[in-house]
Amino acid sequence: MAKCEICGKDQIKGHRISINRSQVSRRANRKWKPNVKKVKIVENNGNVKSIYVCTRCMRANKVTRAI
Template sequence: MAKCDVCQKGVHFGIKVSHSHRRSNKQWKPNVKKVKAIVNGSPKTINVCTRCLRSNKVERAM
C-alpha cells in the first residue's frame, strides 16, 4: 500500500517510452515510510510520505 495517510498521495500511472519508442505501462510510487506519530493525543503507527515528514506535517512520537 503506497499511500500517505496525511496528504493522501498515492500511485501515479503512465507510459514508459524507450529509445526505440516501444511503450509499456509504468507506475510511480511515493516514498512512504512507517512512522510512529502522535494522532489525536496518542502514539500510532501510520504511513507517511517523506515530503510530509520534511515539512513537519507529522508530530513524531518518541
C-alpha cells in the first residue's frame, strides 16, 4: 500500500542503530514509509478515480483533486 502511484515513491529499508559509548553496538532492521494518502482525482478525460498519492506530489499540484 505504501507506494505513490504518481512518482513511484516506495518504502526504504535500512538499519536502526543503537549507539553505546560512541560505538555502533547493535543494528536492527527497519523500514521508512512515505506519507501516502488515498485521494480522488480527476483524469484528463473527466473520470474520477481513487488512487494513492504521496503528500509531496499533492503539494506540488501533480494531481487534480475531485471535490
